[in-house]
Amino acid sequence: MGLSxxxxxxxxxxxxxxxxxxxxxxxPYYYHPGEAVSLLPRHRIKITTPPYxxxxxxxHHHHNLTLILHTLHLQPNVGFTSALPIQLDxxxxxxxxxxxxxxxxxxxxxDTLKVEIDVSNxxxxxxxxxxxxxxxxxxxxxxxxxxxxxxxxxxxxxEAHLPVKISxxxxxxxxxxxxxxxxxxxxxxxxxDLSKSSPEEDVFPLVIVAETNLPDDLTxxxxxSMPNTLRHRQITQAVFEKKNGDNFNVRVIRQILWxxxxxxxxxxxxxxxxxxxxxxxxxDPGKExxxxxxxxxxxxxxxxxxMCMCSECANELRLQSNKCPICRxxxxxxxxxxxxxxxxxx
Amino acid sequence: xxxxxxxRRIIKETQRLLSEPAPGISASPSEDNMRxxxxxxxGPTQSPYEGLGSWRSPSTSSCGVVETGGVFxxxxxxxxxxxxxxxxxxxxxxxxxxxxxxxxxxxLDILKDKWSPALQIRTVLLSIQALLSAPNPDDPLSENIAKxxxxxxxxxVETAKEWTRLYASGA
Numbered sequence: 001m002g003l004s005x006x007x008x009x010x011x012x013x014x015x016x017x018x019x020x021x022x023x024x025x026x027x028p029y030y031y032h033p034g035e036a037v038s039l040l041p042r043h044r045i046k047i048t049t050p051p052y053x054x055x056x057x058x059x060h061h062h063h064n065l066t067l068i069l070h071t072l073h074l075q076p077n078v079g080f081t082s083a084l085p086i087q088l089d090x091x092x093x094x095x096x097x098x099x100x101x102x103x104x105x106x107x108x109x110x111d112t113l114k115v116e117i118d119v120s121n122x123x124x125x126x127x128x129x130x131x132x133x134x135x136x137x138x139x140x141x142x143x144x145x146x147x148x149x150x151x152x153x154x155x156x157x158x159e160a161h162l163p164v165k166i167s168x169x170x171x172x173x174x175x176x177x178x179x180x181x182x183x184x185x186x187x188x189x190x191x192x193d194l195s196k197s198s199p200e201e202d203v204f205p206l207v208i209v210a211e212t213n214l215p216d217d218l219t220x221x222x223x224x225s226m227p228n229t230l231r232h233r234q235i236t237q238a239v240f241e242k243k244n245g246d247n248f249n250v251r252v253i254r255q256i257l258w259x260x261x262x263x264x265x266x267x268x269x270x271x272x273x274x275x276x277x278x279x280x281x282x283x284d285p286g287k288e289x290x291x292x293x294x295x296x297x298x299x300x301x302x303x304x305x306x307m308c309m310c311s312e313c314a315n316e317l318r319l320q321s322n323k324c325p326i327c328r329x330x331x332x333x334x335x336x337x338x339x340x341x342x343x344x345x346x
Numbered sequence: 347x348x349x350x351x352x353x354r355r356i357i358k359e360t361q362r363l364l365s366e367p368a369p370g371i372s373a374s375p376s377e378d379n380m381r382x383x384x385x386x387x388x389g390p391t392q393s394p395y396e397g398l399g400s401w402r403s404p405s406t407s408s409c410g411v412v413e414t415g416g417v418f419x420x421x422x423x424x425x426x427x428x429x430x431x432x433x434x435x436x437x438x439x440x441x442x443x444x445x446x447x448x449x450x451x452x453x454l455d456i457l458k459d460k461w462s463p464a465l466q467i468r469t470v471l472l473s474i475q476a477l478l479s480a481p482n483p484d485d486p487l488s489e490n491i492a493k494x495x496x497x498x499x500x501x502x503v504e505t506a507k508e509w510t511r512l513y514a515s516g517a
Contacts, residue, residue, distance in 0.1 A: 326464055
């Protein structure tokens with residue numbers, strides 16, 4: 001997978017980055033293309049770290065949701081800043097900053113991930129899951145794989161199992177089933193080793209690398225501005241757990257996204273599933289701001305990632321308690337998140 | 347009257363309290379001040395504050411509840427800053443409880459420093475109802491009652507039951 005990180009990174013920096021100074025502490029965002037279509041109320045947006053990308057890409061698919069993010073500035077409030085010297089640190093971002101979107105071309109639905117016994121090869125287990133892909137690509141299954149500093153994965157025990165790479169065609173909501181005979185004899189390992197990552201968190205018992213080929217559909221307008229080296233990779237790191245009997249459960253520990261040579265860790269935003277992605281009628285207690293109970297919630301709190309307020313109440317709260325209404329953790333940052341389906345955007 | 351520019355949140359909360367009341371809790375706004383609520387909380391079962399009569403029988407009408415006790419009246423006021431500031435709540439019915447004083451003031455963290463604007467009238471009243479089930483004499487408001495509770499709990503519970511009979515009859 002010797003992708004040309006350096007190429008794409010250079011390209012990204014010069015081409016996309018609207019702010020020449022160092023990266024703003026604002027995490028970029030990401031969403032699942034497939035879920036956006038099929039599961040509007042359940043789609044997830046994830047915060048990613050490290051936060052130093054600043055993509056702006058046009059909507060790539062007219063059925064998909066587009067995600068527009070702007071920051072609500074926390075800084076420029078004179079009385080407040082003077083009271084809290086820490087706030088005087090110059091803000092690298094301002095109110096209503098440009099939308100930040102990270103498109104993910106390939107996505108493994110982590111809640112569909114399973115292992116099942118290979119019927120024609122008992123003792124061996126096969127991985128299956130549902131995924132979305134906007135382009136053709138491939139999926140590679142690793143058992144006990146180590147993440148190298150450059151983002152590549154290498155098997156920690158190559159003598160026991162070599163990675164299995166399978167190509168896929170583009171499409172949403174596809175089911176991936178590892179071919180019979182390529183599975184892993186999980187009984188070979190101690191349960192203890194299967195159920196956790198290495199102490200450094202660089203070796204996981206199960207690693208799924210989903211990546212797209214180079215985009216071949218260059219007629220799409222948004223590729224005009226996209227270097228060909230852009231290849232998306234989503235990595236799912238998981239452990240095996242045994243609940244009862246012989247059935248293994250897969251628990252996803254982390255998902256990583258590589259876009260244009262930048263590594264993001266994906267985090268979920270709590271409460272976004274019930275945000276006003278599809279209409280807002282002012283009577284659904286799940287979609288409204290918890291403070292005014294009137295406006296749709298469109299603002300998430302960092303670092304706790306509770307999406308629970310409208311922007312106006314969020315700004316108001318900053319001046320009051322400055323604690324997350326849901327968990328009471330101090331608010332470090334507010335992130336405005338607007339979700340519209342692409343064909344409704346004004 | 348301030349009712350004319352009542353925040354929409356308060357209107358919605360009021361509507362929801364009336365249309366979907368929490369079990370054992372009723373709250374209705376005063377006619378001349380929509381920020382002032384008359385509240386009734388039924389003493390939780392298995393607590394010294396529960397109604398002692400036949401109201402638990404399924405065949406009994408809700409009127410029976412009111413007549414047999416375990417009904418506590420409270421007042422609740424939403425200050426101008428609400429929901430950035432907590433509602434002010436007070437027991438009007440006399441109650442023997444280590445966290446409630448003789449003026450009906452309540453020692454409950456969410457009404458003080460642990461208030462969050464995500465809490466609502468409903469959740470506040472449910473918390474108060476829960477406080478009746480779980481008196482906490484280690485964080486007392488009434489020193490004497492708390493001491494009684496810690497040294498002779500059975501006796502204190504009896505007193506609480508007696509007070510419920512005497513004062514929380516709902517009459």
